[in-house]
Amino acid sequence: MKNSLILLLSFFFMGHMASAAKYQIDHLEPSTWWVGMKNPKLQLLVHGENISELRPEIKYDGVTLDQVSLVENPNYMFIDLTIAESAKAGKFEIVFTKSGKKALSYTYELLDRAKDSADRIGFNNTDVMYLITPDRFANGDPSNDSVDGMADKYNREDDYGRHGGDIQGMIDHLDYIEDMGYTALWVNPMIENDMPSSSYHGYAITDFYQVDARFGSNEDYKKLADACDERGIKLIMDMIMNHCGSEHWWMKDLPTSDWLNFQDGFKPTNHKRSVTQDPYASKADTKLHFDGWFVETMPDMNQRNPFMATYLIQNTIWWVEYAGLEGIRMDTYPYPDQHFMADWTEAVMTEYPEFNIVGEEWTTNPALVAYWQRDKKNANGYTSELPSLMDFPIQDALAKSLNSDHTQWGQGFNLLYEMQANDFLYADPYNLVVFPDNHDMDRIYTQLEEDYTKYKLAIAYMLTTRGIPQIYYGTEILMSHMGTSSHGALRADFPGGWEGDKVNAFTGEGLDAKAKEAQDFNKKLTNWRKTATAIHDGKLTHFAPAGMDGGSYVYFRYDDNQKVMVVLNMGEDKELYLADYAEVLDGETKGTDVISGKEFDLTAGTFTAPAGEALVLELK
Incomplete structure (x- = not known):
């Protein structure tokens, strides 16, 4: 019993x-x-x-x-x-x-x-961003190069493989970033990408709340944020609202029949971003742009589903609050539902009024870029809440200017001058992010056919024009990939980030003379820029290249405390007649070049701009 x-x-x-x-x-x-x-x-x-x-x-x-x-x-x-x-x-x-x-x-x-959470100051035009692809910058913790249970393993021999760069590698080299004068750090996505292959870039997220274990942990990311904060470096997170990775955990058990766009099967986007403003756009083309997928491995999320919309907004705010972020770079901004993007941006900016968000609208048409900026009055009535955008039109115009035959009518710096004149389209051109290159395009040194003279002109312009400059890791040491357009090659490993590297750009060991000169050139300008109030918020007045010769471009940045004259000259020695600039010079007698330290007399009526040089003159 x-x-x-x-x-x-x-x-x-x-x-x-x-x-x-x-x-x-x-x-x-x-x-x-x-x-x-x-x-x-x-x-x-x-x-x-x-x-x-x-x-x-x-x-x-x-x-x-x-x-x-x-x-x-x-x-x-x-x-x-x-x-x-x-x-x-x-x-x-x-x-x-x-x-x-x-x-x-x-x-x-x-x-x-945190006590200052709601009042955190986002990146602004006092900053210079440093953009890093983390897998390719520095390997600080070899123990996480490959992770059990994650398919994409370490393979440094493969351009599209995992190379082992990680959060600890960035922490280890924050001194270099600070010393170079960079005050904000934009890092390509580090959220989990547990994809079968080629996942190092970070844009196919498989868990929106976890740092990829091959980069470190959530706690490591917070450690990076805190270390940046101690140095006065603002941390900017790269985010994606448009798509996830095909191996995201919910893909095996979707919540609803409309969690994704074209949920029954892959249908590619037509990339017709002009449908946002095209008065003749068909509904079919409009739907395909917003709802189509980039590739089969990146399912397009449906932000019109209210649960998805709330999920994405809360995830964004969670990361800002958790890590104490000072900014967001939003990938493929024009591809998610545009009304959701307005709601998303408003929700973030309401929680953090002094924050900043920059959106990627990859087009050389400034009218399409301007459409998305906050306070822009759009013909179709669309109201955006996005503070900042990447200035692709200026990047394109600069590269074309420098590569063109400046002796031909309308070429040379005329191309850049005319594009700069389109700033009337923007609600706030000073809050655009300007850049010579990024992780998705050829290195600027490659774009300029490894012409060092053109390179210096490009960097000088980007660090002195209106807006917020961004420099891609390695651009400061002339990283190039002539002969190949492989994304893996343009995202090559930063020399010195791996034990045993023969060249170490962090210390200068083994770095060739021209690369070292470029590094010093960047360093001098970025550090000077930290206190150059005229470059931060000052007015900009530019002067049209003269006649047939588009080889030189002169503009001024000035406020109540400082006046700077920038002369970019891609041609031969150029005699400048100072009377042409009298409206801005206004009695200034001397200019000291920030780069060389050389003084220029402004009382003689003329001075000679040296061939192939950039002058950044502080006027007195």
């Missing part, structure tokens, strides 16, 4: 445990949140087999469970909460019940915000 009772009780407890074990939470996102946010609403995505059969309960002062939403897939539920202003940081249980009995629970934590 006794044994029978024990057996019966065993079966009872085993059955009870099996029933309790029937449910589990595989994903609950965001996993933490903060008290004191301006928006008191929070929506939790909960994923687990048949989780919709349960009902959540919360008992915590200041937290109200407003609504539970179920969707087509029984493995999901969405929980809407309100976090009152009175709520305190702390942990509480989300109890999931079935038929009034507890089935499982989840410990959720609310955190205190």
Whole structure:
């Protein structure tokens, strides 16, 4: 009898445990949140087999469970909460019940915000950004080069393989970045890309809340952010709202039938970004632009689904708050639903009013770029909340100017002059990001056919024109890839970032003389720029290249405290008649070149701009 009772009780407890074990939470996102946010609403995505059969309960002062939403897939539920202003940081249980009995629970934590969180100052035109592709910059922790369970392994011999650069590598070389005068750090995405191959670039996300283990951990990313903050370097996160990776965890169990665009099968975008303003655009072309996929391995997310929209907005705010970011670079800004992008940007900027976000609109047409900037009055009535954009039109005009035959009518710096004149299209041209190159295009030294004279002119212009300059890692040492257009080659390893490298650009060891000269040229200008108020916010007046000769370009930057005259000369020695610039010179008698230290007399009526030189003259 006794044994029978024990057996019966065993079966009872085993059955009870099996029933309790029937449910589990595989994903609950965001996993933490903060008290004191301006928006008191929070929506939790909960994923687990048949989780919709349960009902959540919360008992915590200041937290109200407003609504539970179920969707087509029984493995999901969405929980809407309100976090009152009175709520305190702390942990509480989300109890999931079935038929009034507890089935499982989840410990959720609310955190205190950093004291300066809502007031953080985003990147601005006092900054110079340094852009890094982390896999190719420096390998600070070889132990994470390959990670068990992740398919894409270390292979430094492969242009498209993982090379081992990581967060620790960047931390190890922040002294170099600071010494070079860069005040903001934009890093290509480091969020998990657990894809079968070629995942080093970071743009096929498989978990929006986790740093890729081959770069480090979330804690390592926070460590990088803190280390940047100690040096006064602003950290800018590269984000993607348009697409995820085909190996994202939800791709195996999608929540709804409209979680993705063209969810039934791959259909490529037509890349017709002009449909945003084209008065004759067809609905079919418009839909294909916004909803089409880039490639089969990057499913296009449907931001018109309200749960997806909330998920993406909250994920963005989570990273800003978690890491203390000072900026976001938004990939492929014109491709997600444009009304969602306005909502997304407004939500971020409302939470962080002094923040900054730069969007990528890769076109050489300034009218298409200007469409997306905050305060732009658009013909179709669209209102954007995006503060900044990448200035692709200026980049293109500069490269074409320098590569053209400046002795031909309308060529040379005339091309740049005319493009600069299009600034009337922008609501705020001073908040555009200007750049000689980036991770998706040929290195500027390659674009300019490795002509060092043209290179110096390009860098001098980018560091003195209006806007916020961005320099791609290695551009400062003339990294080039002549003879190949491979993305793997243009994202080559930074010399000195790997043990055993024969050349070390961090220390200068083995660096050839011209590369060292270029590095010093960049360093001098970027460090001078830190305190050059006229370059930050000063007015810009430029003068048209004269007649048939587009070989020289003169412009001034000036405010109440400083006046700077910039002379770019790609031709022979050029005699400049100072009377032509009298409206801005206004009695200035001397100019000192920031680069060479040479003084120029401005009282003689003329001075000679040396052939193939850039002059950045502080006037007195």
